[in-house]
Amino acid sequence: MTSSIDAPAGGKTDRIVSDRVTVRFCGDSGDGMQLAGTQFTNTSSVFGNDIATLPDFPAEIRAPAGSLSGVSGFQINFSSHEIYTPGDRVDALVAMNPAALRMNYRDVVDGGIILVNEDSFTKTSLQKAGLDSNPLEDGTLKDYRVFRIPMEKLNAEAAGPFGLSNKAVNRCKNFFALGVVCWLYERPLEPILQWIERKMGKAPAVADANTAALKAGWNYGDTVELFPHAYRVPKANIAPGTYRKITGNEATAMGLVTAARLAGKELFYGSYPITPASTILEELAAMSHLGVKTFQAEDEIAAIAATIGAAYAGDCAATGTSGPGVALKSEAIGLAVMTELPLVIVNVQRGGPSTGLPTKTEQADYFQAVFGRNGECPVPVLAAATPADCFDMAREAMRIAIEYMTPVILLTDGYLANGAEPWRIPHVADLPRIHVHHPTNGNGDGHFMPYARTASGSRPWAIPGTEGLEHRIGGLEKQDVTGNVNYDPDNHQHMVDLRARKVANVVDTIPDLTVAGAADADTLVLGWGSTYGAITTAVERLREKGRHVAHAHLRYLHPMPANTGDVIRRYKRVLIPEMNKGQLLLRIRADYLVDAKGINKIQGKPFLVSELMEAIERAIDER
């Protein structure tokens, strides 16, 4: 972080110009920290900073108030240059209660800012947080700049006069805290005020109270002379265009509906609510005017079974879930492989196994995606690298599904799903169309052969309602060409080979693996999925330090790009960071006979840049 003192900003306080700041809001899960964080993100992105966010919330909707397990946090990194991660350490922490403070203060940089809601530091809430003494007074926070603000009292004065109950008034305190932080970092309030009007306009008292709390927070910062300095993070210098903030799940939903429209089709999305995938279903449910049909099924299996039925009948079809749901869908994925129908299965990965860590991120479903079915059951697998990349990869998944008549698995994860970044809005006309062909004529002596092959190994997508092409498909082994049930040994081997070859052929229509980094690098860091941001930043900084490191990132996991072997064999050292025990690592070692090494973190949290830098340097210095 580079800083310089700038002229006073409006008020009496100097503003220090800073190129990159990380703020974390934390409090009880009922304190509205996700909302405060989202609003802060919105106004920062509208202001013109590059942003990356990391929401972190408990699985319980309302854990016991004030408890450690109920702490919810939202971290945002905003910057005047390009950034790829939500930041390792926190420059400013907002803690709404003792439990939140206790769980988060260690992540604050030395000398960093801690804003606490002083009113919440009562004997009872200290006890609930398991604290024997008050950290505001016992020296715990001596390395930080602590600002004690009576937020509840000040909020009550501001939001009180609108006729709301005491409880409802107190709920506005997240906007008071947001107001203070907006002042501290010179964020415009207009986008937040517009949001309040949009969302709360129908309940004017609630809108007025929140508006008053927000402004009171800002004015408090401006007038009390509590802060010796305030900060300014100038606009980022990013590529021209129109931008919006986007989360991974929003991008996935938009990618799917865009793919359907680019294919000239309706989108069918069958799903069963599951964290952290549910918001894809919620997003798409509001897009019926774009030709989207959503089906909230009775269970995970029904969700994919209906999706398969819709694909058979000619819709662009997709289902979304998380790892436990994919486990339930596995038999049906096999059915889609056997019937060779186009559909997309989105797995927003979370911590496992079993119910695991529903709200935390992990990328331990690689094996499940690539191998996790009975029989020889190949499926193309894609992985998005950033929240906005979910838009491109969702379209790619549907493109491959239709072109090759196959189910395709798209892996994202909880970090991408809920994390946000600016998205440069594309022009629809610039996006490639997806070509669909439904035959209307027979393809064999006046008969229809549903399992005749095209050059790519695909089969025709003949849909019910087409005269003369009536045919039966199912999960039993198919006879080549005719598609009739067949148990002949040679035919089975032939069909297993055909299905494998078809999926292998996908390599012909995917881009090569590219490498970021100098030609003189002798170490390659190979990643996949949401580790993109942390690896990119770590490798850039290591190169600045003079380390000979390069970075390649796989977005196509199966099949892998044709040049993957050539790329990784060029380097003396291949390091594979993963939020699992080394799943891609096993595959790379097996497929390419390269002595790659893993860097593994399975804590429900993304890699910190510093962790990666350390691990990479250690690996380099080892030999």
Place this chain on the structure above:
Amino acid sequence: MKAQVHVEQLKPADFASDQEVRWCPGCGDYAILATVKKVLPLLGIPRKDLVFVSGIGCSSRFPYYVSSYGFHGIHGRALAIASGVKMANPQLSVWVATGDGDGLSIGGNHLLHTIRRNVDMTVLLFNNRIYGLTKGQYSPTSELGKKTKTSPHGVIDYPLHPISVAIGAEASFVARTVDVDLKHMAMVLERAARHRGTSFVEIYQNCNIFNDGAYTYATDKATKDDTRLMLEHGKPLIFGTDRNKGIRLNGMEPEVVELGGSVKEDDLLFHDERAAQPSLAYLLSRMHYPDFPEPMGVFRAVERPCYEDRLKEISRTDRPTSEGDAPLEALFNAGDIWTVD
């Protein structure tokens, strides 16, 4: 059913596929297949618009034997696959062939939820009270005490009654028929197919290999008039070889009474398949041999909007889908956007 267009009159043979039928000789499934093929030409639906969907089991081979579109799915999931087909293209006439294991055991959840949604399709549940394809294990409709390969000491779980289950899920059309009574089956299947909504038909089906004679009481010429009660809308519940017995309500319970003497026809229960409340249909579904004659025919046939109609309604009342790139551009640019020059 939708999709009724004027087509050249087809014959039952036109609905036979080129696949060899592979049920055991003497299986009740043959009669069901023959009857479906007999009913299909009456409906005026072209083959291209018919889709038969199934799960796993003997009954689930059905789609291979009909010359329409067909989908042989995985165990228990036929109704979910069929729901997807219907939602994607409501013009199609969708049929499901399932069994007591496929439909009520592994697929029980989908049966309940498809019925409650009232997705327009015709569900034929072949009930032979046994697992046939896996060779003779007990099913969820096997009687208490029944000895099978997996219940050598007799079944100890209480059976499900398919009609009660369907009515419990508020099915808009519920009927029962039996494999050997071809005329009755044809009547029931035609009505089921013409009903809009989920039509649920339980077909008593004999498995002559693993559960032979399961329904002899209801099919034997000598006894069937006393063990079955043929339901007719608006008519009193009368049965018996001499049509001299009836069902009367005693408090909340049905009872068998002899007609004549003090009991008149007007004292009997009258069948009302269109009753808004499913109570009467449910009461009928609880009548079992040997305490009661078992009702045959249509238990319930009420009009309710279908799921896919409501789905379509959403699209219509939302904004109409406009063509071109404009709607996507609007979606992308919704909310807070900013421009970098």
